[in-house]
Amino acid sequence: MQLIPRHDPYLVVGSTGGHTVVALRGELDLVLVRHLRPELDALVRESDALTVDIRGLTFCDATGLGLLAHCAGRMRRRGARWRLVCDQPRILRLIRLAALGDLLDPEAGPPEDPVVQSVPSPAEPGVTRPVS
Template sequence: MQLIPRHDPHLVVRSTGGLTVAALRGELDLVLVRHLRPELDALVRECDALTVDIRYLTFCDATGLGLLAHCAGRTRGRGAHWRLVCDQPWILRLIRLTALGDLLCPEPGLPDQPDPSDPGVTSPVS
């Protein structure tokens, strides 16, 4: 996969050694879902291992959960590895209430992932 650097305040993507991490920021609502869906769909199609980090979201509605469920289902459907990083109790509660836990399988974090809000982290996106 060739990554093209560009500035997007809502999505930071980095790939290393076959693992792609997409960190989402902001409010994952209908407007942001429409903006991010094409880029996330491209990652889902091309990655062998995709981690979506939503620890930096400030809001997530049903449309946002639908996008995450779509990405998880498509990633696993291709036989690729899916991981969702989430440590926010309010989002974890939404995942539990919507019975998406088995599909999304949220994890609290990964110690080897740099903080995407770090200015040294670039934001290349496909």
């Protein structure tokens, strides 16, 4: 996994081969969506496979779900691989109520998943971004 230091407490990105892993932390609401959208759009354009790990989110509203749905839809239209890792009952319920389960296809993501585990938590120093 290639990483570059970055100073964003809400986002950590790592890349290996064509697989990119994004870990999000904090509250995925209108404010954070506006902050993250340009970076996520770039990752969606450039990645052959994108895993978005939202297990570190403390909140997600409809705007946050909209961003995730936008990313998933664009990845699938390109024929790229999309994976959403989420183990939070509240967010999973929101995904179900919004009828986005088929598009987002959330999975628990076992802790031993080496790709997801290789990306450090954004709360730690040395938050990262993929090497271009």
